[in-house]
Structure formats: C-alpha cells, structure tokens
Amino acid sequence: MSTVVVAPDSFKGSASATEVASALADGWRSVRPGDVVRLAPMADGGEGTLDAFEVAVPGAVRHPVRVTGPSGDEVDASWLLLPDGTALVELAETSGLGLLRRPAPHDAHTIGFGQAIAAALDAGATALLLAIGGSASTDGGAGALTALGARLLDADG
Structure with missing residues (x-):
C-alpha cells in the first residue's frame, strides 16, 4: 500500500483543479484500490x-x-x-x-x-x-x- 498525492492545477477551459484531482484519483483507485489517495488541488x-x-x-x-x-x-x-x-x-x-x-x-x-x-x-x-x-x-x-x-x-x- 502506498500514499499518493494528487495535486494538479486546472486544465484551463476544460476542468477545474478539483475536477482533475478527482478524476485522477478515481483512475488511480481503479487500478490500485489499496492505496491511500490524498487530493490536493492547486491554483x-x-x-x-x-x-x-x-x-x-x-x-x-x-x-x-x-x-x-x-x-x-x-x-x-x-x-x-x-x-x-x-x-x-x-x-x-x-x-x-x-x-x-x-x-x-x-x-x-x-x-x-x-x-x-x-x-x-x-x-x-x-x-x-x-x-x-x-x-x-x-x-x-x-x-x-x-x-x-x-x-x-x-x-x-
């Protein structure tokens, strides 16, 4: 088990940093469900x-x-x-x-x-x-x- 920090900025005009962080975390968890994923959207x-x-x-x-x-x-x-x-x-x-x-x-x-x-x-x-x-x-x-x-x-x- 690992701890993963997801800390993106926004994808200007497409998705907020919070939306990007959530999508990345969902993807990570789908492959490594035992990892701890911490969201830290940036701006x-x-x-x-x-x-x-x-x-x-x-x-x-x-x-x-x-x-x-x-x-x-x-x-x-x-x-x-x-x-x-x-x-x-x-x-x-x-x-x-x-x-x-x-x-x-x-x-x-x-x-x-x-x-x-x-x-x-x-x-x-x-x-x-x-x-x-x-x-x-x-x-x-x-x-x-x-x-x-x-x-x-x-x-x-």
Whole structure:
C-alpha cells in the first residue's frame, strides 16, 4: 500500500483543479484500490483558487454572491470564509477571462470583484485574501475600487 498525492492545477477551459484531482484519483483507485489517495488541488491565484482552498482548509465556508461580470452581465460567483475570519475573494470568479464570450480589452472591468469584496466585508470578514490571477480586465482595479465606494477623479475633479 502506498500514499499518493494528487495535486494538479486546472486544465484551463476544460476542468477545474478539483475536477482533475478527482478524476485522477478515481483512475488511480481503479487500478490500485489499496492505496491511500490524498487530493490536493492547486491554483496559482487564478481560476480554481477558491476550490483549492475549500479542499485544503477544513471549516472553510463558501458564500454565493451575484455580481456584475467583466462585460456587464450578472454572474453567479462566490467567496470563501476561512475559519479565522479571513475572506478569500477570487478575481477570476468575478471578473475573469472565463466569463467573457469574446475578448473585451477596452471594456472589461473589475466591478464584480469589488462587489464580492464588499459582500465579504458586509458579512463580517475580519481580513481579506485577494487572489488576483485570471483577470479579463484592463481597468487596473478601478472598477473594484468604485464598487467599494471610491470616487476616481481627474485633474479637473
């Protein structure tokens, strides 16, 4: 009997890291049923980061939220509350490339990211962990800041 650690990243556009880890583990167990298989899906701060933390941190709780996606469409997303009160918010889930029907380099924004951050803070999160990979936007975070109440002004006010 062996212990096997299955720690993939996502297969971008095809399967999340959690789905890949589960499929690999199922395949391994079908050939070596006596082995202990430990799932440890990975993420680089982009898509799948919430999933990886949810698997890795016992007691983490996912909170659904509806936000404005990078092209202005409403999207279903979520943030994760960790047991110590820290909220993990993933940019890819709220304002990511996977949410676009087609590239929008001049228009995609991060408003949904700010909305998810605000939802986590409103729910009582005591700290934030922001995973900022996988963005579809080129607004430099201006959309997120405005969703959090900032006013952006030019030299003329």
